Amino acid sequence: MRLSYPTNVKVIQVPCTGRVDIIHLLKAIEEGADGVYVAGCLEGECHYLAGNLKAKKRVKYVKKVLEEIGMEPDRVEMFNMSSSEGPRFAAVAREMTEKIKALGPSPVRSNS
Amino acid sequence: MKAGSNLEKVLTAGIFAITGECGPPRGANAEVVREKAKFLKGNVDSVNVTDNQTAVVRMSSLGASLILIQEGVEPNLQMTARDRNRIAVQSDILGAYALGIRNMLCLSGDHQKFGDHPEAKNVFDLDSMQLIQTVKKMRDEGTLINGHKLDGAPKMFIGCAANPFADPFEFRVYRLANKIDAGADFVQTQCIYNLERFRKWVDQANDMGLLENVFLMGGVTPMKSVGMAKYMKNSVPGMDVPDEIIKRLQGVPKGDQAKEGIKIAVETIHQLREMKGIAGVHLMAIEWEERVPEIVEMAGMLPRPVL
Amino acid sequence: MIVGERKPLGDILDMIKDYKKVLVVGCKGCVTVCNVGGEKEVGILASSIRISRKKDGNEITVDERTLERQCDPEYVDQLKDIVSDYDAMVSIACGVGPQFLAERYPDAAVYPGINTQFMGGALEHGVWAERCQGCGACLVHNFGGHCPIARCSKSLLHGPCGGSSGGKCEISKDVDCVWHLIVEKLAKQGKMDSLRKLVPTKNWSTSRDGGPRKVVREDLKL
Incomplete structure (x- = not known):
């Protein structure tokens, strides 16, 4: 499957989304990313039992942080997909890109 | 007139006022209060009724105040924040007003450690500053702290205490300013023995223009003996008794010490009367109410005005 | 912690x-x-x-x-x-x-x-609950290992009050009635008798009520 997805999405691989911490998401925003999303396994299908559920809660926490400082919480998202769903991966990349484009560039980048 | 109490009338008329003090008994014996009232009636403009002073359990200030009213003496209800939370504070204010109380002195209260129940839990939900604000809000806005509209606002003449002799001295005048901002109509000070320091504090208050907006009454307590003077100097926190006072009392025979103490008190009243910004004196003759008539007489403050 | x-x-x-x-x-x-x-x-x-x-x-x-x-x-x-x-x-x-x-x-x-x-402990990961108020005179042993000072909303030494309902406190269904727990525990231990005793008024002077506190250990001072 040679599926194309927007080139502006930079993929950082982790063994499990349970490894993704709050600080990682914040760092991406701090360094100027317009948006960050976590692509995890389907709920209930985590190889480490609950990694993706933990990631979901951390994404929620970061959304709250952004809200508290007056930024759009939608710049951070959690998506779930199975590793066999290539087309879904590409679709999510497009969906998130569209959503972020609609929000415009991150004020962190444009104001500093 | 904010409350229309006798004290407010005398002060507003620009007459040098005098208030007395009545410590309720450690028991339910109303006669003690009636007895004290006899010496105070007609000799002072209003009488402070202490609220479990030094955290020693006594008949309630409200109870004793009502007895004074029955005796034809206007009470100044002292209320501390030590023993009641904001619910009890507000409720007691409403009850007091309904029963005829028109003056209140708002205090934080001595810590219970000094009293006869050092094991008691303390409350201090509000402090004196917030207590003043509470009474003012209830009087002027007719609401409770939470904004609830009252059916009948308690029109109190609001008093507070000030101690120019506590530390740090530089801050004392600002604390007074805060109390005035909070809503105090009159101020009664701690007993004055160090007139020099008191004068310095009054000068500061005058310089800041504070005494144009409040009636300041200087506190005077006659010494009964050298022993009392030494006790006040060494064991009462925030009390400033210069050595000259003690020496002066020591300089007369033991039997004349009380007379000398009264003489000092009268001299202090005369000095206060000359001071700019002083609206009156608060005479605290502690467990010595029977000497109040002669002190007021000697101070040349009789008869008291009837307004 | x-x-x-x-x-x-x-x-x-x-x-x-x-x-x-x-x-x-x-x-x-x-x-x-x-x-x-x-x-x-x-x-x-x-x-x-x-x-x-x-x-x-x-x-x-x-x-x-x-x-x-x-x-x-x-x-x-x-x-x-x-x-x-x-x-x-x-x-x-x-x-x-x-x-x-x-x-x-x-x-x-x-x-x-x-x-x-x-001052409290973790009930589970991410949930902590109050257990101690630092009253300076621990008495949990009298109450089945539960502290009524810290955990009863009224700090009652003789509970449960009339507001206890279904094991919960009157202030909120999310708050356990500690007195319910105390009674249950002592009943199970066959020690209900101990709750028939009247507890004297508490000495609060060892608590914050007595003023700011300090602990001095001469044996440890340098």
Whole structure:
């Protein structure tokens, strides 16, 4: 499957989304990313039992942080997909890109 | 007139006022209060009724105040924040007003450690500053702290205490300013023995223009003996008794010490009367109410005005 | 442990709005264990502050430091060479931390980043509950190992009151009636008799009511 997805999405691989911490998401925003999303396994299908559920809660926490400082919480998202769903991966990349484009560039980048 | 109490009338008329003090008994014996009232009636403009002073359990200030009213003496209800939370504070204010109380002195209260129940839990939900604000809000806005509209606002003449002799001295005048901002109509000070320091504090208050907006009454307590003077100097926190006072009392025979103490008190009243910004004196003759008539007489403050 | 909660970010940002260089100081004690003031949380707070200030085009330098403890002078002392490099410090230790920092560094502007809540323990991961109020005279052994001072809303020594319902307190269905627990426990142990005794009035002078407290151990003093 040679599926194309927007080139502006930079993929950082982790063994499990349970490894993704709050600080990682914040760092991406701090360094100027317009948006960050976590692509995890389907709920209930985590190889480490609950990694993706933990990631979901951390994404929620970061959304709250952004809200508290007056930024759009939608710049951070959690998506779930199975590793066999290539087309879904590409679709999510497009969906998130569209959503972020609609929000415009991150004020962190444009104001500093 | 904010409350229309006798004290407010005398002060507003620009007459040098005098208030007395009545410590309720450690028991339910109303006669003690009636007895004290006899010496105070007609000799002072209003009488402070202490609220479990030094955290020693006594008949309630409200109870004793009502007895004074029955005796034809206007009470100044002292209320501390030590023993009641904001619910009890507000409720007691409403009850007091309904029963005829028109003056209140708002205090934080001595810590219970000094009293006869050092094991008691303390409350201090509000402090004196917030207590003043509470009474003012209830009087002027007719609401409770939470904004609830009252059916009948308690029109109190609001008093507070000030101690120019506590530390740090530089801050004392600002604390007074805060109390005035909070809503105090009159101020009664701690007993004055160090007139020099008191004068310095009054000068500061005058310089800041504070005494144009409040009636300041200087506190005077006659010494009964050298022993009392030494006790006040060494064991009462925030009390400033210069050595000259003690020496002066020591300089007369033991039997004349009380007379000398009264003489000092009268001299202090005369000095206060000359001071700019002083609206009156608060005479605290502690467990010595029977000497109040002669002190007021000697101070040349009789008869008291009837307004 | 002492349990706290982070202050709203808006409050913290407001405290330091005039500063350009700030040190966030964490503590490896209680607040690390309850995930509110350790090294990790220092990083999160520092990053959040930087994001917010970059967003507003008002950049700030936020450095991070986590001390072994903020309640011991020897660790607080470790900041002595760098304190003057900063306009302000935000301590995310319990309320002791910012005070020890401010006492040790009288010229520094010190701000608290968390609200200290209580002495308690973890009921499960992410849930903490109050267990002790530091009354200075422990009596949990009289109450089946439960403290009615800290856990009864009215601190009753003779409960449960008339507001106890279905094991819950009248103030909220989320609050256990500790007296319900006490009765249950003592009933199970066959010690209900002990609840038929009247407890004398408590001496609160050993608690905060007696004034600020201090513990002195002569055997440990240097």
